[in-house]
Amino acid sequence: METGQPLLDLDGVDQGLVEKMAFDALVWSSLHGLVVGDRTAQRSGKVPGVGMMHAPFALLPTSFPESQFNMACEVAPIFNELVDRVSLDGKFLQDSLSRTKKVDAFTARLLDIHSKMLEINKKEDIRLGLHRSDYMLDEQTKMLLQIELNTISSSFPGLGSLVTELHRSLLIHYGEQLRLDSKNIPHNPAVSQFAEALAKAWTEYNNPKAVVMVVVQSEERNMYDQHWLSFVLKERHDVTTIRKTLAEIDTEGELLHDGTLLVGGQPVAVVYFRAGYTPIDYPSESEWRARLLMEQSSAVKCPSISYHLAGTKKIQQELAKPNVLERFLDNQEKISKIRKCFAGLWSLDDSEIISQAIERPELYVMKPQREGGGNNIYGEDVRETLLRLQKEETAEDAAYILMQRIFPNGSLTFLMRDGICHKDNAISELGIYGAYLRNKETVIMNEQCGYLMRTKVSSSNEGGVAAGFAVLDSVYLT
Secondary structure, X not given: OOOOOOOOOHHHOOHHHHHHHHHHHHHHHHHHOOEEEOOOOOOOXXXXXXXXXXXXXXXXXXXXXXXXHHHHHHHHHHHHHHHHHHHOOHHHHHHHOHHHHHHOHHHHHHHHHHHHHHHOOOOOOEEEEEEEEEEEEEOOOOEEEEEEEEOOOOOOHHHHHHHHHHXXXXXXXXXXXXXXXXXXXXXXXXXXXXXXXXXXXXXXHOOOOOEEEEEOOOOOOOHHHHHHHHHHHHHHHOOOEEEEOHHHXXXXXXXOOOOOEEEOOEEEEEEEEOOOOOHHHOOOXXXXXXXXXXXXXXXXXXXXXXXXXXXXXXXXXXXXXXXXXXXXXXXXXXXXXHHHHEOOEEEOOOHHHHHHHHHOHHHEEEEEOOOOOOOOEOOHHHHHHHHHHHHHOOHHHHHEEEEEOOXXXXXXXXXXXXXXXXXXXXXXXXXXXXXXXXXXXXXXXEEEEEEEEEEEEOOOOOOOOOOXXXXXXXXXXX
């Protein structure tokens, strides 16, 4: 089947059938915890069970070529290994981000913490990475190209796994009428494998009294995705989690002489960040003190400061340069597999590319060093921003990278949001989860751990579900 072609003519689907499926899907979501906090309910981001609504989702899975899906799964362990190797090269991280540091205060603060760890020669014997590499299928070249590699707060392993189950359930009931087979939806073990990785890191830390601490924002409408991980950790591995904001960690945290981190009197084995990736998470010095305290401790950090920096856009762009991957990986086959996924990436000191981007801004995206969706610059704004930076001749250009814009094929999709099903032309982005755990020289886990499909109306540039741009989806292999 042609890639990206709609599996069935959605215009030809009986409206009554769509309404029946939508109703069943909403019931299923409510019964299985495929939920988020409702923005209109005041306490929904603070109190579980208050002001809940279904997470936004696509009613049917999106078709995706099996060969490309398998390739993305295959490179996940290589990307895990790459992040680990890059994280150990303090000089590479500091040098690559040195210009960015001058103009991006947030990156500068992260680098300061990293520098302090280098100064005291802090060793992270146990290293845990829960990553997600995001891709789009470029329609023209038919290539699967990486958009970014997330090394901090790789969200939706919980709700993403559930959407897969929802779609499988719908196709078991309605597949015959739709001429779709539920077996074409690949298994998605993201939540169980992320929980397993956290449990194994907890075991390696070797303190049965210790907890896993989830670092959260003070208001979190996506809390149920996080609670799914905590629930599986407790049910399957008997590991207890606590949830704390950075401000609470500053107030309640203390460091013992042996490096043990206590928060509220409880020893912490693993710090799992679901906050701390955006400047908004650090409104005062209190939050930065908490980040430094955790970094100085012996707790396993997911991610450590060096893993966090290894996931920045600037490092992604540096790794795409000729001969840089060879610095970190010695297997030529692995290097060429990863290279195939790289889109065009450039720094803003490349005058030739700048001229091309000013001339044809629609072919490029400008990206700052930010996570969490909603930060990129597109279209005419690319030209305007580049011209302004040229005119001002400041160092602000170091805060951005330029990336080749990827043009995936759009197809008609049923999008469910706020209990309403509407049909629109949409494009999709595939995220592949990976878990990596090592203790000194021993690699305990290096696996691809399921996937996340996000689908958005093709007129929208941004792709964040939590940011309100996209819906959760799953894959239908073709």
